[in-house]
Amino acid sequence: MDFSDTPEEANFRAEVRAWLKANGGALQSTAPDELYTEADIERCRQWQRTKAEAGYAHLVWPQEYGGMGGTWMQAAIFDQEERRLPRPFNYFSVGIGQCLPPIMTYGSEEQKQLIPRTLRGELIWCQLFSEPNAGVDLAAVRTRAVREGDSWKISGQKVWTSGAQVADFGILLARTDPELPKHKGLTFFIVDMRLPGVEVQPIKQISGHSEFNEVFLDGVELPESCRLGEVNQGWQVAMHALSAERFKRLNTRMPSMLSVLELAQSCDIEGTSAIDRDDVRQYLAGAMANKCALENFMSRMLTVLSEGGELGSEASILKLMSCQLNQDLSAYTMDLFGEQGAILDEQTHVLQDELYDAYLWTPGLRIAGGADEILMNIIAERTLGLPGEPRLDKGKAFKDL
Amino acid sequence: MKFEFDEDQQFIRNDARRFLVDRCPMDEVRQHLDSDPGVVSPLWREICELGWLGAAIPEAYGGLGMGYLELCVLAEELGRVVAPVPFSSSIYLAAEAILQYGSEEQKQRYLPGLASGELIGTLAWCDGGEKTVVLENAAITGAKRPVAAGTLADILVVSAVTPEDGQVLVLVDLAEAAGTSGKCVQREALKSADPSVRNAQLTFDACPAQILGNGGEGSGALCGLLDRAAVLLAFEQIGGADRCLELAVDYVKERKTFGRAVGSYQAVKHKLAKMYAHNELARSNAYYGAWALASGSEELPIAASAARISATECFEFAAREGLHLHGGMGYTWEVDCHLYLKRSRDLALRLGGLRQWKEKLVSAALAATSSPATTPTWLANS
Numbered sequence: 001m002d003f004s005d006t007p008e009e010a011n012f013r014a015e016v017r018a019w020l021k022a023n024g025g026a027l028q029s030t031a032p033d034e035l036y037t038e039a040d041i042e043r044c045r046q047w048q049r050t051k052a053e054a055g056y057a058h059l060v061w062p063q064e065y066g067g068m069g070g071t072w073m074q075a076a077i078f079d080q081e082e083r084r085l086p087r088p089f090n091y092f093s094v095g096i097g098q099c100l101p102p103i104m105t106y107g108s109e110e111q112k113q114l115i116p117r118t119l120r121g122e123l124i125w126c127q128l129f130s131e132p133n134a135g136v137d138l139a140a141v142r143t144r145a146v147r148e149g150d151s152w153k154i155s156g157q158k159v160w161t162s163g164a165q166v167a168d169f170g171i172l173l174a175r176t177d178p179e180l181p182k183h184k185g186l187t188f189f190i191v192d193m194r195l196p197g198v199e200v201q202p203i204k205q206i207s208g209h210s211e212f213n214e215v216f217l218d219g220v221e222l223p224e225s226c227r228l229g230e231v232n233q234g235w236q237v238a239m240h241a242l243s244a245e246r247f248k249r250l251n252t253r254m255p256s257m258l259s260v261l262e263l264a265q266s267c268d269i270e271g272t273s274a275i276d277r278d279d280v281r282q283y284l285a286g287a288m289a290n291k292c293a294l295e296n297f298m299s300r301m302l303t304v305l306s307e308g309g310e311l312g313s314e315a316s317i318l319k320l321m322s323c324q325l326n327q328d329l330s331a332y333t334m335d336l337f338g339e340q341g342a343i344l345d346e347q348t349h350v351l352q353d354e355l356y357d358a359y360l361w362t363p364g365l366r367i368a369g370g371a372d373e374i375l376m377n378i379i380a381e382r383t384l385g386l387p388g389e390p391r392l393d394k395g396k397a398f399k400d401l
Numbered sequence: 402m403k404f405e406f407d408e409d410q411q412f413i414r415n416d417a418r419r420f421l422v423d424r425c426p427m428d429e430v431r432q433h434l435d436s437d438p439g440v441v442s443p444l445w446r447e448i449c450e451l452g453w454l455g456a457a458i459p460e461a462y463g464g465l466g467m468g469y470l471e472l473c474v475l476a477e478e479l480g481r482v483v484a485p486v487p488f489s490s491s492i493y494l495a496a497e498a499i500l501q502y503g504s505e506e507q508k509q510r511y512l513p514g515l516a517s518g519e520l521i522g523t524l525a526w527c528d529g530g531e532k533t534v535v536l537e538n539a540a541i542t543g544a545k546r547p548v549a550a551g552t553l554a555d556i557l558v559v560s561a562v563t564p565e566d567g568q569v570l571v572l573v574d575l576a577e578a579a580g581t582s583g584k585c586v587q588r589e590a591l592k593s594a595d596p597s598v599r600n601a602q603l604t605f606d607a608c609p610a611q612i613l614g615n616g617g618e619g620s621g622a623l624c625g626l627l628d629r630a631a632v633l634l635a636f637e638q639i640g641g642a643d644r645c646l647e648l649a650v651d652y653v654k655e656r657k658t659f660g661r662a663v664g665s666y667q668a669v670k671h672k673l674a675k676m677y678a679h680n681e682l683a684r685s686n687a688y689y690g691a692w693a694l695a696s697g698s699e700e701l702p703i704a705a706s707a708a709r710i711s712a713t714e715c716f717e718f719a720a721r722e723g724l725h726l727h728g729g730m731g732y733t734w735e736v737d738c739h740l741y742l743k744r745s746r747d748l749a750l751r752l753g754g755l756r757q758w759k760e761k762l763v764s765a766a767l768a769a770t771s772s773p774a775t776t777p778t779w780l781a782n783s
Contacts, residue, residue, distance in 0.1 A: 001403070001404065001405065001406065001407075001470055001688060001691055001692045001695060002402075002403050002404065002692065002696075003402065003404060003692065004402070005402060006402070006403075009402065073402070254783060255783055256780065256781050256782055256783045257766075257779075257780045258770055258776065258780045258781050259783075261766065261767065261770060261780075275763075275767070278760075281759065281760060281763040282756065282759050282760070284763055285706075285710065285758075285759030285760070285762040285763050286710065286759065288707070288762055288763070288766060288780075289686065289706075289707045289710040289711050289714075289759075289762060290682065290711075291779065292686055292689065292703075292707040292777075292779050292780075293682035293683065293685050293686045293707070293711050294682065294685075295778070295779035295782060296404070296682075296685035296686055296688060296689045296779070297681060297682055297685040299402065299404040299685070299688075300404050300405065300685055300688065302402045302404070303402050303403055303404045303405050306402045306403070307403075314677075314681065317677075317678045317681055317682065320678060321678055321682060373667070373671065375674075376667075376670060376671040376674035376675065377667065377670060377671075377674070379674040379677055379678065380664075380670035380671070380673055380674045380677075381670070383677060384646075384650050384673055384674070384677060385650070385654070386650065386653070386654065386662075386664040386665065386669075386670050386673065387654065387661075387662050387664055387665040388665065389665055389666075389667065390661060390665065
């Protein structure tokens with residue numbers, strides 16, 4: 001029972017620290033207003049290139065594709081150390097985390113040439129999966145891919161596509177045979193986002209920013225070489241993309257517990273410091289115990305990786321439970337200031353902006369990448385072995401649903 | 402990174418689980434609720450023979466000298482079967498008190514008996530609104546309630562105040578006390594949330610007592626002792642919570658309503674998924690506590706409080722909702738759910754309730770964050 005690194009892990013961590021110290025000194029975090037601006041993308045691109053030159057763009061994949069050929073534990077160590085620095089928003093994470101893994105597994109050698117280019121920061125990717133009528137129920141996608149001679153014609157609409165406004169390529173799930181049951185008539189493609197017929201329209205989010213988009217595909221012509229995997233085998237490829245992110249970080253945008261404690265010490269409630277009030281202490285203790293548990297749970301997951309294992313569905317506890325904690329804690333913390341808490345300036349508190357950012361970000365995170373209810377179904381069915389819901393769509397042709 | 406029990410410890414777990422499934426059937430636990438409060442269960446003798454009591458007691462004092470991680474594993478297994486034995490009182494509290502704070506002579510004299518089970522010990526620390534126990538002229542006067550295993554104990558570690566208002570832990574050898582001055586201790590069995598815990602009120606009237614060690618640790622000794630015990634008790638709570646989850650999952654897989662398994666409804670699944678998540682998170686904090694206990698870390702007060710809070714909350718949730726998912730059957734004496742519900746309530750209150758441990762976590766965290774060097778990593782991570 002020990003948090004410390006094995007000697008090999010400690011050596012690697014020291015190496016990474018030294019490298020980050022030498023190369024990461026000038027890094028800056030992306031302010032919410034800078035997201036998806038040219039200047040910010042360029043900063044992220046440069047950092048990606050710097051990492052790629054040292055082999056740190058992908059710790060696990062083989063060197064011939066631009067990786068380091070290391071282990072998932074080394075990837076987790078690099079991530080932990082990189083997390084300590086301010087850093088630009090990562091425009092490459094969708095590509096590296098979700099789009100490239102199925103290409104690595106199912107791609108032709110020609111398709112795999114996209115991997116090193118992405119790792120070097122040349123290509124940004126997006127994921128053309130969700131549609132207005134296919135989110136949680138992803139296999140219900142309606143975007144059609146029809147074969148015409150040697151190529152495919154794609155028509156339909158995608159939505160919630162993060163980064164489509166700047167993406168060079170997308171991975172696409174489209175229906176090739178509506179006569180088959182819904183999971184069986186799908187095929188997976190790689191789309192050049194600059195092709196005629198691709199139109200991207202930003203969606204304004206509750207934060208006022210636009211990180212994701214609607215993507216309209218109107219007769220987009222794709223050559224056969226853009227198909228990934230077999231015809232009508234797209235579901236398996238898509239599942240590979242969705243489960244590929246092996247190490248799930250706590251991506252919460254929430255300030256640390258230490259800064260919440262400091263805030264409570266500096267906040268005055270009717271002449272008493274908030275931290276001296278029994279109700280505040282009781283609430284914060286509950287929140288701290290949960291935060292502590294999430295961090296310790298992560299150490300248990302790292303232990304699995306460290307021993308060469310793979311993370312199962314239990315890892316989804318991290319997103320499920322951290323969202324719940326942060327939504328509640330960010331609101332509670334703003335509550336300490338009473339009416340002043342609604343004002344997001346330094347006169348209320350320097351952390352106000354960050355807290356409200358966490359408060360507005362969490363509802364999105366609770367939906368993205370598996371909504372709370374889906375994650376609980378996954379835990380119940382895969383980990384606890386409970387039976388699935390009876391389904392009305394099983395075995396029926398998609399066109400008859 | 403190896404934030405997990407190792408293979409030898411897993412081996413001890415598997416062995417202990419096999420033994421307890423065989424030797425601690427739930428029917429015996431149930432019967433124990435109604436049995437004579439002055440009688441220890443037959444299971445206790447068997448556990449003594451296995452040497453579990455001495456897992457963390459050094460060989461020099463008659464123990465096995467393994468360590469606290471092994472004791473955590475055993476605690477979890479005892480919690481899974483709500484074992485009706487005075488293990489926690491005798492080992493996490495009495496033996497720990499002597500081991501941590503006793504003089505060499507006290508260790509030599511009492512630890513071998515506690516390690517073999519020949520002696521049952523407990524800690525009497527709650528005043529319960531009665532007269533505070535006062536130490537004067539090597540004798541104590543006053544009352545303590547409740548005292549877990551108080552109807553069974555042979556030796557007591559008692560928190561007392563001196564005439565100068567100092568706090569000390571003292572040791573009372575009940576056989577010796579009875580020999581020297583007759584009726585200087587009265588025991589009264591108390592009606593309790595979980596009758597198998599054998600709670601009692603102990604009233605002392607000039608009862609001979611010896612200061613534990615040199616008494617120099619003061620109130621810090623009691624505080625430190627409760628931290629250590631909280632980690633071990635958290636493992637008992639998690640063992641119980643995990644078993645509640647298993648019982649509920651097994652039941653809803655079998656039980657059918659409207660032509661389908663109850664476990665196929667999302668309202669049921671989601672409750673069980675949450676129960677699993679709470680249990681796993683509580684387990685993670687208990688590991689943190691186990692690490693702090695075994696490594697002698699300065700983070701122990703923080704780790705113990707976090708472990709205690711999460712374990713209490715998860716056991717309470719699992720016991721309540723696990724019973725609920727059994728429907729009307731869950732409310733009957735013959736189904737095991739109430740054994741866990743009662744144990745959960747008892748363990749939630751033993752060593753002080755949630756309110757006290759939450760206060761302790763905040764105070765300990767504020768003390769630690771006064772310097773970056775003592776700030777735990779998890780507090781500083783965003």
